[in-house]
Amino acid sequence: MTTAKHSTQVNAVDIAIVGGAMAGATLALGLAKLSVSLKRTLRIALIEAHVADHNHPGFDARSIAIAHGSIFELSRLGIWSKLKHLGTPIENIHVSDRGHFGMTELNAKPLGLDALGQVVELARVGKVLFDELAKSQVNVFCPAKVTSLQPQQNGHLLSLDDGSQLHCQLLVAADGAHSVVRQHLGQTTEQVDFEQTAIVANVITDAPHQHWAYERFTQTGPLALLPMQSVPSVASAQSRFSLVWAVSPAQADELKQADKTVFLDALQHAFGHRVGRFVDVGQRVSYPLTLSYMPRPIYHRCIFVGNAAQTLHPIAGQGFNLGLRDVVGLLEVIETALTQTQGEVDLGNIQLIHQYLASRQRDRDSTLRNIEFLVRGFSNQHWPLVAGRNLGLRLLSWLPPLKRPVAQTAMGWR
Ligand SMILES: Cc1cc2nc3c(=O)[nH]c(=O)nc-3n(C[C@H](O)[C@H](O)[C@H](O)COP(=O)(O)OP(=O)(O)OC[C@H]3O[C@@H](n4cnc5c(N)ncnc54)[C@H](O)[C@@H]3O)c2cc1C
Missing domain, CATH: 3.30.9.10 (D-Amino Acid Oxidase, subunit A, domain 2)
Known part of the structure; x- marks a missing residue:
């Protein structure tokens, strides 16, 4: 386990990521790769409260399905090659409505693919990601908890429970559904129970x-x-x-x-x-x-990603897939900012924050709408809804071309 130097003086970094589970760890590795490929020195800190063992809240006993589109993004970030041996390919998906006639299948082969996605066990993924972080330039503070933060004109000052302090230009909250960063900044979420x-x-x-x-x-x-x-x-x-x-x-x-x-x-x-x-x-x-989401997952010099920005119902297996698209969206705006300027770049500047917000709005809104529709539509026994959804599933079986857009959404193709 990597642990950065814990000193009483303030560590100055460009980007501090609070939370090192699926979203935070992939972002930190993506930033490290960006820094190397652009030959720009980025000072990155990752603060995670738990070491990656079986008690870790983000790398627990769950298995999740990573969609085809997310595998593509993880490959581009150089991460999938390290995780590949842990994946079980999903070649076909069978969808049915218990007690009714509706059912359909999504199959990889007709789409010219080997797999629609891959299933991974989070506990095993966590260990691999932390091994990769230990080899990278990322300054990992783990186990360490952010206990308070002070917004300042040029960044945020974070206090950790080990007594150390960090100053960052850009703060990224990847600290999950009960985000401490969100609470400290007085931000709220909209909730559907x-x-x-x-x-x-x-x-x-x-x-x-x-x-x-x-x-x-x-x-x-x-x-x-x-x-x-x-x-x-x-x-x-x-x-x-x-x-x-x-x-x-x-x-x-x-x-x-x-x-x-x-x-x-x-x-x-x-x-x-x-x-x-x-x-x-x-x-x-x-x-x-529950479904909870921040309509505007930004604040002064702060961006919320993954479950800190939105926590979804697992009905469609989209939580991390959407969180990874937040991570990729953020990496893209940071890459643009770095390539457009040669000298020092202030990564917490307001234009970058708003570019991020604009780039994520459509995808977040439509994913959230689709999931709420699915949960409500398929947990309801009113006969018009039952008939409608069964007809929908049947139509998908009878008219294969209709499957492509459904499959594309399920596979997280942007
Ligand atoms: C039953 C179930 C099945 C699912 N299946 C799928 C699926 O098939 N496909 C899919 O894409 N998604 C799925 N998901 C969703 C997916 O698991 C989550 O979206 C994803 O794991 C969230 O990762 P995250 O990094 O955003 O947040 P989290 O996993 O919540 O991580 C937050 C991290 O922040 C740390 N932290 C919190 N506070 C502090 C602090 N003050 N200081 C330092 N660190 C802090 C925590 O220790 C934690 O490690 C499923 C979810 C559930 C519940």
Whole structure:
């Protein structure tokens, strides 16, 4: 683990990133690469409260699907080549509506692709990203927490819980849904509570996954299964899936505490037999599902990215995919600022902040709208909605050209 020199004097940096999980760590690595490729010295600090182990809140037991478009961006940043060995390709996605006729498939081959996306385990990703950060020029403060910050005319002064202080021109908040930076700056979010809780667990089935992912809309909320890499303890004819199952908060408590057999029976009943029989389940963790977002994820010399800017329902697996597009958008405006000026550049200047805001608005707004529509539309049992969504799924099956725009959105192509 890298730890920067903790001194009582103020460390001056160009950019300080608070939060070193998926968004913050990829941004720090992207900035380090930019600095090398443009031959410009960027002083970058990354402050992360937790070391990358199994108790880390951002690199926990979850697996996430990284869309095809995000793999492309991670490759451009030189990060995917380090993570590739951890990925399980998704070659097909099956979408269905429990108890109704609607179902459709998205397949990689007709789109000329090897995979629609890749599934990775966050705990393993965290270790790789921190190893890469240790080799980079990024000054990593970890474990260290930002405890207070003071906006100043030329930047922000951050105080850390180890007693050190940092001054930055540009502050990037990548500190998640309960962003401390946002609270210190008195910024608020708009919230939608879906009154759903996600049960997340790894499950084993008695049939091979053959690189299929599944999304099933049930009365309580969506149920997703992502294919995972095999491990020695799992028989070769069986497969591992990462389960995300949205249910009511009361049901979530019951399911979390239920005996293994009761849980597996309930899951089998909700999902059906498309992946064979569910034979085992690992630790069950729950996450309350809300959508929260900052309409303007900026402040004086400060930019919010990833979950700090918006926290999505995992229905469409878009949280990190959208967060990565924030990161890429920010890297682009910084690259432009650096290439347009030869000498010193003030990276916290107001034009750069507003360029970032403008560049992200359309993508953020449309992703948020689509997700709210999906959650509300597919968790509702009013018959016109049920009929409409089933017809929609059927149409996608019957008219393959309609699938391309849906697939493009799902794969995060910009
Ligand atoms: C059940 C579930 C399934 C999901 N599936 C998918 C999926 O399939 N595809 C997808 O793209 N997304 C998915 N997501 C969303 C995705 O996991 C998140 O969008 C992403 O991990 C958020 O990363 P982040 O870095 O923005 O924030 P976080 O992971 O919240 O990280 C914030 C970091 O900031 C640190 N921090 C906080 N306060 C301080 C402080 N004061 N000082 C220093 N550090 C601080 C924390 O320790 C933490 O490491 C899913 C989410 C859930 C809940």
